[in-house]
Amino acid sequence: MKPTTLKEFHTLYPTGFDSISVDVVGYCVAKCKYCPSGNDLSNAGSFISEIKYAAILAKLKKYGFYTNSTSFHIYGLGEPSLHPKLNEILKITHKMGFTTNYSTNIIRVPNIDKEGLKAVKHVIISMPGFSQESYDKIHGFKFELIVQNIKKLKKIFKNIPFDMSYHIYQFNLHEIEKAKKFCDENGIRFALNYAVMFDKNRCLDYVANKMPYEELKTISKEIFLGVLDDQIKASSRNYCDFQERYLAINVNGDIRICNSYTKKYEKNILCGNILTDDIDKIIKLKFSHPKCKICMAAGLSLGKIYDCKVYPDFYYNLMRENSYIKDAIKNSNIDKNKLSNEIKLMHQIRLWEQEHYSDEELSQLQSLIKLVSAPTKKIGSITKKYGRFPMVTWKKLQRYV
Ligand SMILES: C[S@@+](CC[C@H](N)C(=O)[O-])C[C@H]1O[C@@H](n2cnc3c(N)ncnc32)[C@H](O)[C@@H]1O
Structure with a gap:
């Protein structure tokens, strides 16, 4: 059953929406080609005013959309850090009882000051890889600046859960280990997610075999399209979690059916303004929007218990195995320090091989050998046993140990 009035919504969902996003900024400066707001500065300079923001939050409470069990986001498609008064926005968030x-x-x-910090529950940094080459392909930023900024942001949010959401593309698989290491060293939780083709209109073209050949050719080298195929296969075709459980509001207070369309297309997916329009009419349209029907029928909607393959299986297996081994070691008499150093050596040797025996990775390896004071015999046995090209690598490494 789909609600057609606010009253029916309350009967069906007494705890409001599971998730609500309000774009406090109406644009993004990143060039991400798979995100609907990437490479689009047509709305540059649009920021929500403090008055409008407070009024939207008040409505979210008044309508029972936001409750204690709702997770709230000050971003949908925009980049929140661009807001010139972000601290004020956060203070309002906290003052009005939101996190x-x-x-x-x-x-x-x-x-962000102490008062602003009180509003933040969870920090996520979106990463398209861990090198300048990957940044050139997606965000278009200077990678070194990003690394410095992450460290600064982590200091600001030192006591708040802080994740790196690493978007997996075909071209950045080999950077996963480096990114994970950076996270471990800086107290950041590392979360892998497949990069997706975010714009539903592009997905619809893909399903209908209407995607231009050159575009498909590029995508086929960057995104794991098989993930989309799996999602389509698993889709129920008559339900969308985003329609039922998520509320998306743009910088003007307009309710979108979801955050998966470009600015240019947005006029086709709006359901009314939360500040000025009749809420029953908004609810009715949100839960029966013709575009949602098309999307669901194509198998592109988000399922209820969608087996969301955000992690590649091999990585998930490795993580589980590693945590099992770590737990087993914790309860044994093994010299844990020694073991951990040897594993670090093994990783660095592998990295050196992967980076075609680069000087940079060699210098990291030399520093590590010095740091852990590993005997030459041990280094040799690790290289010969766990290297990808054991003899070649050992022949090269012997010169330096
Ligand atoms: C569109 S962004 C807006 C917020 C902010 N600008 C950011 O980059 O985190 C909203 C969320 O979408 C995720 N995202 C962006 N592009 C994506 C893609 N192609 N695949 C998967 N997730 C993506 C980001 O990690 C972020 O958490």
């Missing part, structure tokens, strides 16, 4: 998630491409490190 928010904060996802950022980290192009800017905002000034």
Whole structure:
């Protein structure tokens, strides 16, 4: 059953929406080609005013959309760090009894004081890889600046859960280990997610075999399209979690059916303004929008218990195995320090091989050997046993140990 009035919505969902996003900024400066707001500055400079923001939050409470069990986001498609008064926005968030998630491409490190911090529940940094080459392909930022900004942001949010959401593309698989290491060293939780083709109109073209050949050719080298195929296969075709359980509001207070369309297309997916329009009419349209029907029928909607393959299986297996081994070691008499150093050596040797025996990775390896004071015999046995090209690598490494 779909609600057609606010009253029916309350009967069906007494705890409101599971998730609500309000775009406090109406644009993003990143160039992400798979995100609907990437490479689009047509709305540049649009920021929500403090008055409008407070009024929207008041409506969210008044309508029972936001409750204690709702997760709230001050971003949908926009980049929140660009808001010139972000700290004020956060203070309003807290004052009005909300907590928010904060996802950022980290192009800017905002000034946030103690009061503003109280509103933030969870920080997420969106990463398209861990090198300048990957950044050139997606965000278009200077990678070194991003690394510095992450460290600065982590200091600001030192006591708040802080994740790196690493978007997996075909071209950045080999950077996963480096990114994970950076996270471990900086107290950041590492979360892998497949990069997806975010724009539903492009997905619809893909399903209908209407995608231009050149575009498909590029995508086929960057995104794991098989993930989309799996999602389509698993889709129920008559339900969308985003329609039922998520509320998306743009910088003007307009309710979108979801955050998966470009600015140019947005006029086709709006359901009315939360500040000025009749809420029953908004609810009716949100839960029966013709575009949602098309999307669901194509198998592109988000399922209820959608087996969301955000992690590649091999990585998930490895993570589980590693945590099992770690737990087993914790309860044994093995010299844990020694073991951990040897594993670090093994990883660095592998990295050196992967980076075609680069000087940079060699210098990291030399520093590590010095740091852990590993005997030459041990280094040799690790290289010969766990190297990808054991003899070649050992022949090269012997010169330096
Ligand atoms: C569109 S962004 C807006 C917020 C902010 N600009 C950011 O980059 O985090 C909202 C969320 O979408 C995710 N995202 C963006 N492009 C994506 C893609 N192609 N595949 C998967 N997730 C993506 C980001 O990680 C972020 O958490």
